[in-house]
Amino acid sequence: MKIVLRNEICDRLENIVKNLKVSRHCIGCQGLDINNPNPFHHPSIEITQRCQHNCIFCYSRLVKVKEGIYGIDPKNPNTKNCTAITISQYGEPLLYPEKVKKSIEFTKSLNLRCDLQTNGVNLNEELIKEFRDLGLDIIMISLSTSTPETHERITGSKTFERVLENIKLASKYLYTIVRCVYIPGFNREELIELSEMLSRETQVKEIMVHQLIVHNGNKKRLENICNIKGVGKVKDLLLLVDEMGKRAPDIKVTVKGCLLVNLKGMDGYLLNSITLDCLSEVPTIKREYYPFF
Incomplete structure (x- = not known):
């Protein structure tokens, strides 16, 4: 009896991983070194x-x-x-735009790349131009759906149109990355639609798709919209990213760099069978703290 461990999907998954590129935001992060047993993310200003x-x-x-x-x-x-400082990993920094400006100025004074992470709600053209003139290198805006209704279910806020409009504005002036969270069984088709929308209506350079991570404090809320068991299938994430890339060929669609470098070391059989543990402790910042403002 012949046992086949590989099939067409194994070859396809290998090709997908082979063609994925590391996000510009991830360049310089210790997580790209698979030999580092305890990597730190970029320094951050919270x-x-x-x-x-x-x-x-x-x-x-x-x-x-x-x-x-x-x-x-x-x-x-x-x-x-x-090589870079991120503003910020927790909360919405643009609730305090003057502190964001000070953070950009500090980062550029050290000749480091400056990456801003935001929900996009408080952006406007004047602020975006100021950030560009101060030297902001990358702006990352979170959006995980293509409709106002699903956006409200995810965020609890009726801000979809405003966020999308501000993504359009930001992408005119800055290197813009849209960060998405893939919730299996809930927003797959909308993420595909979103990639088409961003390709058609914006100048976004990248879409970074994150696999769903479940923390105990969010578990019940997530169970209301999806079955959290088995949501960590690498195959499903890769097939989604591949389809999004086909719908938006002018945009780099990828996954976070620390995940990608590990996937690149796997063959198609592993990629087809491996499941990431989606249940996780809440991440904490490992870097040393200093007062800033």
């Missing part, structure tokens, strides 16, 4: 944990994070081990 959105998968409200800078002492900066 401004607030407040946010107009209340996303069903977000971990920001599940942990306490102090306002300040993590990873670089602003009084004695040492940038030998980093």
Whole structure:
């Protein structure tokens, strides 16, 4: 009896991974080194944990994070081990735009790349131009759906049109990445539609698709919209990213870099069978804290 461990889907998954490129945001992150047993993300400047959105998968409200800078002492900066600073990993920084401006100025004074992460609600053209002139390198805007109704279910907010309009504005002036969270059984088709919409209506450079991570504080909310058992199938994530890339051929569609470098070391059989553990502890910042503002 002949046992076949590989089939057409194995070859397809290998080709998908082979063709995926590392996001510009991930360049310089320690997570790209698969030999590093305890990698740190980019240093970050945290401004607030407040946010107009209340996303069903977000971990920001599940942990306490102090306002300040993590990873670089602003009084004695040492940038030998980093290439970028991220503003911010928790909360919505644009609730305090003047602090964002100060953060960009500080980052560029150290000749580091500056990446801003935002829900996009508070952006406007004047602010975007200011950020560009201050030297902001990358703006990452979160959007995980193609309709206002699903956006409201995910975020608890009626801000879809505003976010989409601000993505269009940002992409005219800045290197713009749209960050999506894939919720299996819930928003797959809308993410495909979103990729077409962004390709057609914006100048977005990248779409970074994140697999769903479930934290205990969000578990019940997520169980209301999807079956969280088995949602970590790598195959499903890769097939989605591949389809989104076909619908938006002028946009780099990829996954987070630390995941990608590990997938690139796997053959098609593993890619077809492996499941990521979607249940996780709330992430904490491993870098050392310093007051900043």
